[in-house]
Every structure is written in structure tokens, then in C-alpha cells.
Amino acid sequence: MPAVEMVGVSKTYRGRGGQPLKALDGLDMVVGSGGVHGLLGPNGSGKTTSIRALLGLVGVDGGSGTMKVLDQPVPSGLPGVIGDVGAMVETPLFFPGFSGRRNLRLLAETAGVPSARVEECLELVDLRERADDRFKGYSLGMKQRLGIAAALLKAPRLLILDEPSNGLDPAGIRDVRELIRRLGSDGRTTVLVSSHLLAEIQQVCDSVTILARGRRVASGPVAEVLSRAGTGDVRVVVPDPAAAAAVLSAAGFSVSPTPDGQVLVHGAPAPGQITRVLAEHGHYVEELVRVTPDLESAFLAITGERA
Amino acid sequence: MSAMTEQPTTAPQPAAAAHRGSLFRAELHRFRARRFVQVLLGLAVLGWLGAVVIGLLNFGEPTEADFADARQQMEEILASERAWYAECAAEAERAGELAEQMCGPGIDASTWRVEDFVQTAPFDFAATADAGAMAFAAAAAVLLFLIGATWIGAEWSHRTIVALLFWVPNRVRVMATKIGVLALAAVAIGLAAQLAWLLMAWILRTFVGDGQELPDGFWGDLLAVQGRGVLLVVLISLIGFGLANLVRNTGAALGVGFVYFAIVENALRIYDPMLERWLISTNAAALVAPDGVRVVDYSVMTTGPEGPPSYLVTNLQGALVVGAAAAVIVGIGVWLFARRDLH
Numbered sequence A: 001m002p003a004v005e006m007v008g009v010s011k012t013y014r015g016r017g018g019q020p021l022k023a024l025d026g027l028d029m030v031v032g033s034g035g036v037h038g039l040l041g042p043n044g045s046g047k048t049t050s051i052r053a054l055l056g057l058v059g060v061d062g063g064s065g066t067m068k069v070l071d072q073p074v075p076s077g078l079p080g081v082i083g084d085v086g087a088m089v090e091t092p093l094f095f096p097g098f099s100g101r102r103n104l105r106l107l108a109e110t111a112g113v114p115s116a117r118v119e120e121c122l123e124l125v126d127l128r129e130r131a132d133d134r135f136k137g138y139s140l141g142m143k144q145r146l147g148i149a150a151a152l153l154k155a156p157r158l159l160i161l162d163e164p165s166n167g168l169d170p171a172g173i174r175d176v177r178e179l180i181r182r183l184g185s186d187g188r189t190t191v192l193v194s195s196h197l198l199a200e201i202q203q204v205c206d207s208v209t210i211l212a213r214g215r216r217v218a219s220g221p222v223a224e225v226l227s228r229a230g231t232g233d234v235r236v237v238v239p240d241p242a243a244a245a246a247v248l249s250a251a252g253f254s255v256s257p258t259p260d261g262q263v264l265v266h267g268a269p270a271p272g273q274i275t276r277v278l279a280e281h282g283h284y285v286e287e288l289v290r291v292t293p294d295l296e297s298a299f300l301a302i303t304g305e306r307a
Numbered sequence B: 001m002s003a004m005t006e007q008p009t010t011a012p013q014p015a016a017a018a019h020r021g022s023l024f025r026a027e028l029h030r031f032r033a034r035r036f037v038q039v040l041l042g043l044a045v046l047g048w049l050g051a052v053v054i055g056l057l058n059f060g061e062p063t064e065a066d067f068a069d070a071r072q073q074m075e076e077i078l079a080s081e082r083a084w085y086a087e088c089a090a091e092a093e094r095a096g097e098l099a100e101q102m103c104g105p106g107i108d109a110s111t112w113r114v115e116d117f118v119q120t121a122p123f124d125f126a127a128t129a130d131a132g133a134m135a136f137a138a139a140a141a142v143l144l145f146l147i148g149a150t151w152i153g154a155e156w157s158h159r160t161i162v163a164l165l166f167w168v169p170n171r172v173r174v175m176a177t178k179i180g181v182l183a184l185a186a187v188a189i190g191l192a193a194q195l196a197w198l199l200m201a202w203i204l205r206t207f208v209g210d211g212q213e214l215p216d217g218f219w220g221d222l223l224a225v226q227g228r229g230v231l232l233v234v235l236i237s238l239i240g241f242g243l244a245n246l247v248r249n250t251g252a253a254l255g256v257g258f259v260y261f262a263i264v265e266n267a268l269r270i271y272d273p274m275l276e277r278w279l280i281s282t283n284a285a286a287l288v289a290p291d292g293v294r295v296v297d298y299s300v301m302t303t304g305p306e307g308p309p310s311y312l313v314t315n316l317q318g319a320l321v322v323g324a325a326a327a328v329i330v331g332i333g334v335w336l337f338a339r340r341d342l343h
Ligand SMILES: Nc1ncnc2c1ncn2[C@@H]1O[C@H](COP(=O)(O)OP(=O)(O)O)[C@@H](O)[C@H]1O
Pocket: A013, A014, A015, A021, A022, A023, A041, A042, A043, A044, A045, A046, A047, A048, A049, A050, B343
């Protein structure tokens, strides 16, 4: 049973001047049960809109597609499964005059979550010490962490986080990613996390759906999807790039020099080979980096492949 | 936030097993925790204390000094009246008319009583009970209008009502609960206001009262006015809530309320005096006032004994008009909330 299923879902907004704006254009998305699933796409590609649609916050275009969350149809079956779904969409929404703890307690009370769980979740996001401060005094990162704590309160089977690392400092980002990984591997939680950062998806997700202009352009296990997008290029820094390029060329690699005096090796299956060949000829590698595509080129690669 | 990495993920707990969730209880807690509500109620208590003190200082048996002041005032007025009459009589004589005919009967000082000029009087509960109950109802209604508008307005400005839907997806239920909590609070505060009036009246009667027995049927009549006063407080709180829910903003809702009462109603009165009977403020007063409110059209000149045309706005009409306004304003807001996209 997939945790989330969207088939052919469209959502049209009235844009400025009344012209229609298709935020979702026949979107398909299947999130298998368990693990971490990424929703990757540039800004404005429809990540937040699809999450809002899944939570019943926005109505989708009449007659367009079907949605299911934890096997229940959305929105009619939502009340039945909402106790198992935790979510944070876009920005954390809390009462600014209440403390973080009071904000969580009010939510916990609506669902009958014991107050011990509130303390646990505050601890999980390391907010215990500031829990009695007013929400309005929190930094962006603390607000974000309180939002994640609120989403965790129900100990949900499906956790939906919309760009959770927004506003966090590097340490915070690392911790959130570790938390997501840990939840995704606990054998009962399915995490759906959206991001516009390829690196983030690569780090934390098992599978991914890539969105562009409200449509799915690729999906599957992360490694598989990204290898389709990957260039396989390796960038090598050596003291004598010209000689090294000649050596590699002679060894059968496809090579091109870069303007800044480095060597680009195309389609290299194993970077270890490059190091060995160069070392045998007295060239010692100072730096060797696999060229990962940025999101833009990944998109181009993926959409180009499918076109 | 290293704790995040050190803490093991907590074992899932069946949330609903031990505790039943209650949106109503949570909303009630939130209402009581609101700083705005606490500050307003605190100010109301201070205002009440001030009113009691002013009452204690201004009511009471007149003293010798009060009588002396009153006598002096009476003599002054009597003197000026006499001067005026003398002047009038002189004029009549010149015109060859009778003074009685032109200036009325002469001044008879024997009918003037000093007591009528005494400013200080003991507190007369029988005479002020209804007016006091209405004043307390009006004050509580203004308070609850503000509380009702901010109660939902704050939710819209911080969009917390959207976050609440992650917990309770049934939008009508969410709105109904918030309205229920507000109505309950309005009943409680409306009742407290009426009790505050009774307490104030008891204090004034005890210390500066006239010592008179209350007339038969006094309590029945007063309790009826007070009960309708509580109803008014509830309806006005709902109107405040409904306005803020429609425009999704507290400030704008208060602005709409101000424009309506300060400008729209007055404009309508000028346009046609008889429209008075359909205005919210008239109907609100008629709902609480002992025998409703009589709207008189003074723009019609009459000489007949029956006077200018008038219309009685009854308690029932007041309740129906204010109730209908509240129902429409709240109803449209809830209907929109149930259908709209929420961001
Ligand atoms: N409330 C709205 N009204 C009109 N257009 C909207 C609204 N919300 C989102 N959109 C548009 O829908 C598209 C998708 O937005 P969104 O789902 O927020 O993208 P993402 O989360 O991937 O950045 C964008 O073009 C955005 O401008």
C-alpha cells in the first residue's frame, strides 16, 4: 500500500488579471510505504501546491485525478487518517504571543497527545531550553524547528515536510537531515520531504519524484534517477595538466582541458583508475572531484532524455 | 541542536489510547490564555471599581451644606424669575393687556421646595435598575465585539487556523468549535457583567441607599432585562467574530464596525428617520429595554392629539433583527471558509 498516491491531479489558480495559472498539470506521484521520499523541483514547480492538495487545503480542479493518503481518498477520507499524518507546509504557523511549549500543548490537546510527548518533541528538535519563550522572539531556525516538532507530535506514520531546512544554519540543516533519515529508517514512518536542493535530496532520500511546471518529469530510487541525469564527468587537478591530459588520453580516457587549468575526464566509470594511471606516469593528483550536475542541468538532462 | 542527533527516536505511542483529544478544550484553554482577553477583563474590573467609588461619593443623604447650596440656588432662580415677570407685566401694561394673559400666572414662591433643588440624593435602585442593567449589557457587548473580532482575526493574521486543519480537517467543525467557545465566553462575561451591576447596586444601597423597599415584581422585571442583556452580548460577540472572519483581519473588522455605526447609521437616519427602526443599534437597544424602543418621526408636523407617527420596536423584533444580522454575517464567513483554498 503506497503512503501517498496522486494520479493526474491538476490545480489551476486564478493568476493576476484573472488568467488561469496551472500550478499542477496532471501530476502523478506515488510514495511507497516507509523510507524517505523526496519531492524535488525548482521554485514554483508545484511542490507546496501538491502538498496542500494532499492535505485538503486547496481543492483540485473538478474531475481531475484522484488522491489518496494512507489509502484514504482525499479529502473525504482525511479525517479518518489525519491522526497518522504530521505536516509542516511552507512556514511554521503558530501564535506569536504564546510560548513554543504552549503552542505545542494546544495542538496536543486537540488530538489527545499526552503532554509528555510535547516534551519529547521539544527535546528532539533541541528547543527544550527556549520552550517557554514567546514564539515571536524565536529566530527563523527556531521557528522552523518548532514547526518540525509540531509535525512530529502525533508520532505520525506519514510525515510531510515542505522545505524543512529553510532558514536553518548548517548545523541545524545537518541535524534535520539526520532526524529525517532516522525517522525514515525506523520501519514505520514514511517521510515525504520537498526541496529545491538536489544535494539535500541526494543525502536524505531513498526515492524521489522530480517536478517541473506542475508535472512529474522523473521518479524512482534516487541513485537511479540521478545517474540518468549525471554527466559522469570527473574534474582532476594536477601540477601539469597538459602532460596529464596526454597520459589519460593515451590510456583511453576521453579528456578535455578546462580554462582554469584543470583536466575534465568524461564518462569515467571509476575515478580510482584515473589516480592509478596518473601515478604510474609520475603525476600526483592534488584533487579529484566527481562533477555532480546542478539542479538546472539535471532537469535539462532528465527532461531531454524523456523528450 | 546536538540533542537532536543524540536522542533516539521515540517509540510510537498510540496517541488516542490514553487521552481523548478535544478541540473544544484546547480552544477554551487558548481563549483563557489570550493576553488581549486578560487585559480587557482587567480593565473592565478597574472600570467597575471606579464606577463604584464614584457612586459612593455622589449618592447619599443630603447634608446641611447641600441644603444651604440648594436654598441659595433656589433664591437665585426665584429672583430672576420674578425680575422677568415684572418686566413682562410692565410691557403688558404698556400694551394695554392683562399681565395674566400675556405672561401667565404670577410667581407663587410658596410652591417652590428646597428639596427639588438638592443635587445629592440617596441611591434609588428601583428607579435605576433597568438603566444600569442596560448600561452593563452595552459595555459587555462592546467588550465582546472586540474579543470576538480578535479571537478569529488573530487566527487569520497568523494563519494558525490553517495549521489547525492539519489536526482537524473538518473545517465546519473547526469553525463551529471556535464559535461555540466564543458564545460560551460571551454568556459567562455577560452574566458576570449583570452580577457586577447587582453587586454595585447592593454596595450603593447598603452605604448610600434611600432605604426604600423594592416594589412588587421588581426582580422579575429586572431579571428579564438582564437576561435579554446577556443575549445581546452573545449576538454582538458573534457579529464581531463574523466580520473579522469575513474580512480575515481584526483591524479591518473594527474599521467596518466603526464605519457602520458612525457613518452608515447616521446617514440612513438623515435619509429617512423611520429607517431608524431597522438599524442595528436601535434594535440592540430595543432587545434589552424593558418595553422596547419607540421610534418617533418628528419630521411629520401634526397638530392632532395623537402626536407624530411612531413605531414600537419590540423586544422580539430587536432579538430577531440583531440575531438575523449575526446569523448572516457568521453564516457567510463559515460557508466561505468551508469552500475556499487555504494557504
Ligand atoms: N495562492 C496562489 N494563487 C495563485 N498562484 C499560486 C498560489 N500559490 C501558488 N501559486 C502558483 O503556483 C505555482 C506553484 O507554486 P508552489 O506550489 O508554491 O511551488 P513550489 O512550492 O514548488 O515553490 C507557482 O507558479 C505559484 O506562483
